[in-house]
Amino acid sequence: MKNKKLFLLIIFIFCLILSSLGAYFTNYQAQATLALQQIDTSHRFIPFKLPFTAHDKKQFQQIIISLNESANETNLNYMEKHYYEGYPIKDGKPDYNKSLQKQNFYVYKLDQTQFLGNFGALGSNKQKYSYTYPLLSGYQVTIQPLAQALHARKNFEGVFFLETLEQEKYSHFIKLLDKKLSQRFKTHYALSDYQVTQTTQLLLPSFEVDPNLKTIINYLIVFIVVSLLVYLLLEWSKLRLYKLNGHSFTRSFLAIAIKPLGVILLAFSYDLWLVFQGLDLSELLSQQLLVFGLAFSGAYLLMLGMYCISLDELKERYFSSILFLLLGGAKLLLLVTLINSLAPVGNIVIDSYELLKQDTNPKLKDYAEIFPSVIGSDAVNSFDNYEDLKNIYKLADKQGALLFDDTGSSYIQPPDVPRELADISININYLKAYPLYDVNNKKIKLDPRSKQTILVFPITKKNLVAKRLQQERNISKISRKYGVKVMYSDPRYNNNFKNIVTGKNIANEIIHVIPPGNIRPKINDPILNILSGFEHDRLLFALKGTTLAKLKQQWDPILTKYNLSDNAPQFIRYDHGASERLKIELGDIFAYSSSQGLLLLTIISLSFYCLLSFFNKNVYNIGLKNTLGYSRLRNYWPYWCFLLFQYSLTPLFYTDVYLSKTIYFTLDGLFFVLEFFILNLFISYLESEAKKNVK
Known part of the structure; x- marks a missing residue:
């Protein structure tokens, strides 16, 4: 009974997590789309770049004067975009736990630009507009007068936008600008030197939802379905009673499956609450219906097979054995997936460790590097x-x-x-x-x-x-x-x-x-x-x-x-390079941990069912052998052989030449030891419960 309640609780919690992650994913994409739409200049501006970059504030000021004069003579408005992507600096050092993307727009005539319309701020009269996005961590947009570009500015790289879509006006403006820059800097450039020819020159931000998020969602779905199937398998004895008492399959199915399927629907109702809060989750609701349909279909087919062969001892034994092997095979594939996904992380750690060992030259401490x-x-x-x-x-x-x-x-x-x-x-x-x-x-x-x-x-x-x-x-x-x-x-x-x-x-x-x-x-x-x-x-x-x-x-x-x-x-000591890189890579390892943890839970749940199935079939023999003083290794030797056979097959799936064989086989061995230890704890629990039932 405790096992069934535990699986129901697990199903509910992970369905709730799935709903939350799905809502986050949907809203992240919506905010990313909005952010890109707001800084879109293609409907009102023609981009251009300067053929050279100012190296100090004085040069930049001369460039701005030339731009302002050209804008006044052509009666056009323009703006400069200054972009920054990197880490926030804390106490003189980069904070690798966070990242920044800043889009700073400096507008010549801020009160006259139509660009504010992208943000719904037309007609307002502010000296500075600042926008942040809750889910786009570290991303910020500021819009302010061009005069602010000269204050507290250490870097003068950027791209410019002329507020017109008429090619003639643009060409006239660029010719005037080139003439003025030539007078001030004794240079001359062709019209093509001012053209923005690559999308990267527009300094657009990149938004990418955590690449592990989709993986986590997929693993959650697998975990929920597996937990549901294991729960139904634990109800086999009840299904036998229903059939013995003449209940139809439909009645038996509803009596047993109503609880776990109801728990899934209850958890997914969280999404409906979010919809009532004003969030657009239509795509997510469709996905949740698909997950529920998958769970319902899997439950229906499994219970149909169980119902058909119930009360036939030979068929039950064959069905149970086939299911045991199928779940074992599924676990093997998931295990290979886990090892393959963790192997790159292992590569990072081992490579960094090797680099740390190599930095033994005492001369390195006398040098520094930019990193x-x-x-x-x-x-x-x-x-x-x-x-x-x-x-x-x-x-x-x-x-x-x-x-x-x-x-x-x-x-x-x-x-x-x-x-x-x-x-x-x-x-x-x-x-x-x-x-x-x-x-x-x-x-x-x-x-x-x-x-x-x-x-x-x-x-x-x-x-x-x-x-x-x-x-x-x-x-x-x-x-x-x-x-x-x-x-x-x-x-x-x-x-x-x-x-x-x-x-x-x-x-x-x-x-x-x-x-x-x-x-x-x-x-x-x-x-x-x-x-x-x-x-x-x-x-x-x-x-x-x-x-x-x-x-x-x-x-x-x-x-x-x-x-x-x-x-x-920052500058760092050269012999600290590997450890500094390790700080950055550790963030990636932590990002992997959630998805790999869910996959590991799925594998352990499959192991629990396989062991539980073996235990239930052999409970009498196991109890007798325990009484006779058999060791646990000898008592459960068929299951340990099956477990060892599973892990011995994983090398057959080693196909990625970019992954170290040492790391692959080391992870394989570590997971075997981990599972062996966890299953021993589970065996102790099962034997303890069996003794209580005997009493």
């Missing part, structure tokens, strides 16, 4: 931001920073990449920290003013030189213009030439040395892979005894000058 790199007002990439990154690198290089990029090394690149192209990029500062010796055991020294491409080949790879030189001439303008300088090292003399991060000896790698004079002003060979957002960035800033706070204070004005301060929320 994480966030989108900010605009994402950084090595092509579009090449000039800015180049200037940042040059300043860091003068201050003793190291450049180390092993993404092209032979131990990272796949085997199909030609070995002559596999190399490691370093700067001269790195050679000072880790000297490299030539074939005569002399330290390799390079001229920092050199503009040549410098390649150091280990003598063991001398046969690759001709192929690499041919490739350099084919793909590198710098190599064609200034030539390639080839030097040779001897691995025998370079046991201490190591990867500063992992401590791995790299004496057998081709080394591409980049002196300051080789950083070209044009985007011919974009080689700087810095501010990458990885926990081990390629650029290691020298601390030289200073603190991280002072280093940030020193670099903040420089990063602001190149509009990169929004992408670089």
